[in-house]
Every structure is written in C-alpha cells, then in structure tokens.
Amino acid sequence: MSDEPNHEDTPEEAVELGALPLDSWHRARGARMVPFAGYEMPIQYEGIVAEHEWTRLSASLFDVSHMGQLTVHSPEDDPTLGARELEKLLPGLITSLKPGRMRYSMLLTEEGGVIDDLMVTNTGPHLGLVVNGACKWDDIAHLREHLADEVTLTHHDDFALLALQGPKAGEVLEALVPGTGALTFMTAGLFEYDGGHIWVSRAGYTGEDGFEISVHENSVEKLADALVADERVKPAGLGARDSLRLEAGLPLYGHDLTLDIDPVSADLTFALSKKRREGGGYMGHTRVMDALENGPATRRVGLKLEGRMPAREGAEVFAGDEKVGVVTSGGFSPTLGQPIAMAFVDAAHSEIGTELTCRVRNKSLSATVSPMPFVAHKYFRGN
Template sequence: MSEEETETAPEKLALDAWHRAHGARMVPFAGYEMPIQYEGIVAEHDWTRAHAGLFDVSHMGQLTLEGPDGDIAAAAEALEALVPGLVSSLKPGRMRYTLLLAEDGGILDDLMVTNTGQHVALVVNGACKWDDIAFLREHLPDDITLTHHEDQALLALQGPEAVDALGELVPAAAELVFMTAGFYDWNGVPLWISRAGYTGEDGFEISVPADHAEKLAAALVEDKRVKPIGLGARDSLRLEAGLPLYGHDLTAEIDPVTAELTFALSKKRREAGGYHGHARISGALSDGAAQKRIGLVLDGRLPAREGSEIFAGDTQVGTVTSGGFSPTLGHPIAMGYVDAAHAEIDAALEVQVRNKRLPARVAKMPFVQHRYFRGS
C-alpha cells in the first residue's frame, strides 16, 4: 500500500504524545509526523515476526460510501466502475483488496474495500488519500454519499501473538479469519476490527474513535507480547512479504497486469469489463505486458535502493522500486520492474549499486511466506 512525504507542514496523529513518551523517533511522512522507530528497526522487525507489534497507521484514509437511503448495493455498483474487483458480491463482514484505476487503467491507489453491513468501507493510502477522495467525488454518481472518517484512528496489531493479545481485550475478535471484519465493543468504545494487515503476518487492523486511541494503545502494550513498532519495520516487513508500496512500486503509469496484480482482477469482470481501463488491461492480459514487477535476491550484504538500475549484460532492462536488507533472511532483497523477457524466476541479472554491478537473481515473492490465518 503507499506512503510519500509531502512538502506541507506535517499534521500530528492523535497518538503523537503517546509515541514520543514511548521513545519514538518522529519523521515527516505522508503529511504527518510519524514514528519511524522506537528501539531500532531490526529489533522491531524481529519482535513482530516472533510476537506482536502495534503500528499506528492513522494517516491512512478511512472512507465509507452509501447510496440513496443507505443503499449498500447502489454504492457497491457505483464503485465497481472505478475498480476491477467485484464489490457487489461481498457479503457483510467480507473484504477484498482492489485497485482504484484512472480512466486509462493506470493505478491511482491500492486499497481495501469491505461490506460492513451498513455501508461500503474503504481504507486508502495516506499519501494519496486527498487525491483519492477528489477522484471518487468526481467520478461517483451524485446520489452516492462519501464520508471521510477523520475522527477515527487506525491501529494495526501484527504478529503471531496478535490474536492472543487482542483476544484478552476483545475475545470475539479472535474468531475472525483473514479478510473478514466486524463491529465490536471494548469497555463501551465502538471498534471496527478486520483480520488483515501489511506485514505478511497474521494480525488485525482496529478502527477506533481518535479520542479513545491512546487508551486502547496503552491497554494493548500492557500485554508483554506487544510492543509499539515504527514505520521502518513496517516497510522491511512488507518488502519481505512482497507487498507493493504505492508511489514506489505502484504508480498511475503502471497497470495491474504489469504490476503482477492480476489476482485483484475478478475473473467475472475480466471479460465483462465495465470499469476504467478495461480495454488496456484486457489487451495486456491477452498480449502480455512489456514489463513485469519482480522480486530480486542480491549477493553480499549491500542493499539496492529505489532507482538502482537493473542490467542483463550491458543492457539496462529495468529499475529497482523498493529494496533493503532482509532481517529475516540475512541478505538484501528488492522489488522492481524489468522487461518481460528477463522476468523468469532464477534469471541472472545485475544491479548497479554505488558504481558496482552486484549479481542478482529473480526470485519468487513473497520472500518470506505469509502467515495469514484462514481458519483451522
């Protein structure tokens, strides 16, 4: 999903003072002052893999859509003109990853869409949420009501012990499985909880009224299995999980086929169309994309960063869009785009890093297997 720094003065999160009190180093990010780390990125990364990490992702946009007289079906049908996934088929409490598409099929954002039983809910990336809202208002019918829930904070509890930690506070939420969600009550505070996340680990995202966010965060970290985790570890975890970051691995110039996100194209709609960019996407599906998003494993310990050039022999065949050192695997990994002829798994390539050509090979993603809970 996405985040980019902005040039305007950053806003403060509802938990700003709480983060600082817990030793966070704050940085401008996606228009907010955000915690990048507390005790260190690698330590926080490893803790989340082994226990449970609490992330503040309140910079993201929490939106809801409703049709006339609260008609959910009308809102879902209207949204389907802008995304390639089936929304109208979602049952209450079910969610889906999808893509907000420009009229030419370029990716404007990647997002989660949920049928809450009361409305269609969207969680969009923080760096482009205002652009998303403007785009939705422009392209949705006038009788669809869009609400931006700026009074809600969003916390993500991720890791193998997240279910037990959250179960201490909200026992019923432990019954959720991956990509399901529901309304819950915690000591009189209404919560919307989904079993999903951006780390590749099992976990939850919790929407809570902003004025109760500190109380909830404090209750969660009272559990010895839970520590606050910054954006640095969130990025290394999502890279290991092979999850793209909007504004880096996904942009408006890239279509879903090139991005290797065809799973987000509902099969029923690939032929039927009815959404932005269907002709371009259909053509890429039938003819093949000129480039493809790939994973790379590099030799040595020097990581490739965004913008590093990828070579096959003396010919540049692509560019790195995300890269770093994998704490879990103990070597550098990267994500990028290469010409389709060089996208085969195990293809030998080189990456230009600090005036050196480093050997690399195309690797299957995710680099670290997902551990989502889909039911016993």
C-alpha cells in the same frame, strides 16, 4: 496496501504537518518522528531491525492513522448503488462482497494506471474503504467526481487506525476484545470495547497474522495503552513495517505502484476477478485487457542479491550490458540475512531464476529473479 517510507528516505521539505491522535503517546515512548504523508510519523522506537524481528516473533503495534478511512453509503431505495458505482472505478467485484468480507482493489485511471491501492469492506450498512495516506485527498476528489450524486462519501478523519501484527496478535486481542479471535484473514466486524465500539479487520501489510483496528480518536490512547501493557506487544514504527512488507512481497504505492503502472505488469492479477476480466466495464479496462491478452511489456519481480549491499529504489537492472529494468523497492532482509528488492524488468527477463545485475554506486551486484513473497505469509485462515 501500504505507503510507508523506507528508513533511509530523504525527509520531506518543511511543510505544516498534522499530528496523529497518538503523537504525544509516541514521543513519550521514545519514538523518532519523521515527516511523512503530511504528518509526523514514528519511524522507529528501539530500532528498525529489533522491531522487525519482534513482529515476526510476537506482536507489534503500528500506528497507521495517517491512512484515509472512508465510507460509501447507498440511498435507502437503492441499497446496492454504492457497490455498482465502485465497480465502475475498481477492477474487483464489489456487488458480490458479503457483509463482514474484505477485498483488495485499486482505483485506476482511464489509461489503466494505478491511482491508489485500497481495501474495500462490506460492513453491512455501508462499504468501508481504507486508502493510502499520501493519496487520500486525491482519492476522495476522484471518488466524488465519479460516484453518482445519490451516493454519499464520508471521510472519517476523527478515527484513528492501529495495526496489531505478529503471530501472537490473535491471542492478545482476543483477551482484550472477546470475539475477535474468531475472525479469519480478510474478514471484519464491529466489537464492543470500553463502553463503545471498534471496527476490527483481520488483515495488515506485514505478511504476519494480525488486525487493523479503527477506533475513535478519543479512545485510541486507552486502547494503545491496554495493548502495549501486554508483555507480548511492543510499539513499532514505519521503518519495520516497510521492511516487513518488502519481505512479504507487497507493493508500496508511489514506488512499486504509480499512475504509469497497470495491475497486470504489477503482478496483481489476483485482484481481477474472472467476471471482471471477461466483462470489463471499469475505468482503465481497455489497457488491462490488452495486457492480459498480449502480456505486459514489463513485470514486477522479486530479486535476491548476493553479498550485503542492498539495491535501493532507482538502481538500474541489467542483463549483461543491456538495461532491462529499475528497482522500485529494496533493502536488507533481516529474516533472510541478505539484500532483496522488487523491480520492474522487461517481460523477457522476468522468469524465475533469471540472472541479472543491479548497478549500485558504480558496482554491479549479482541478482536473481526470485519468487515472492520472499518470506511466506502467515495469515490466519481458520483452524
């Protein structure tokens, strides 16, 4: 789940922007700030490629406090009601989610389109949701409209969210917050820090090992200072987070996922458990089941391009003279040293190895349908 801007995106129109809890912290460290998702966000510090490569080599600290942190509370006399209600809106199994476990899922429309992708965590006392920043107000409205009145939805807008990502993230955080090193990918827990508590999830959106840390806004600066005081950690902006998630083959909401795209065509069937595929019972399941049974008309695929020129979002994809798709995310891969992209193409042209072309500035760039992730995930699943 990610909603970072491409570093060449056109800035948003002038609107009243919110400030992150670490706004002055970012500026003091030389961050270049850009408008995004209603906030001024750090897009880079020393440079996107340098920050990208440091994340692959060591550990980077990203501020993703623009994202929405929500909790769903069940009534005391019906402790599973919240999970059952969420299963009416999400295509994943929530009732079987054990305490300390996380699951990727999506809010769907009645027509099966993706309203947002999100993370659900069973914290024990309640269910925690992390939703994309650009969608959070619509998500909250959707949830409040459809959840039972007995279920309480809380938006924790006084909490910041930091992402510590990279191969050295585990040892860095364990030294600062003992016990976090025992977490494995898609698990989470509550930990003591600085006389209080922080919520730590072993997850992220870079393809690297790492953590997302929920911390009260009054304590986030001290935590950020402590993390970057370690020479293995540098701050990084949303530009590097975007290039990392592209290499990891992870979809970006508003680009690779929209209201017009269903989970099957988006190649996210891993988020549809067997029980939910067979039983349905969630909003949008009719379209999802049809796509599962008959195949989607289009599919999200990875493309590797020849040369150095990237194909950005909106570039048309051709098989010979026939237009067969469009690029939804694209850029130059620092790790691979070549342009890569995600695109939705007609199912008939989605097989690995299919030769296609992308039209960019009146040029035809040779492209090949390639497996994703482009760069292997390095999630920590235990020794």
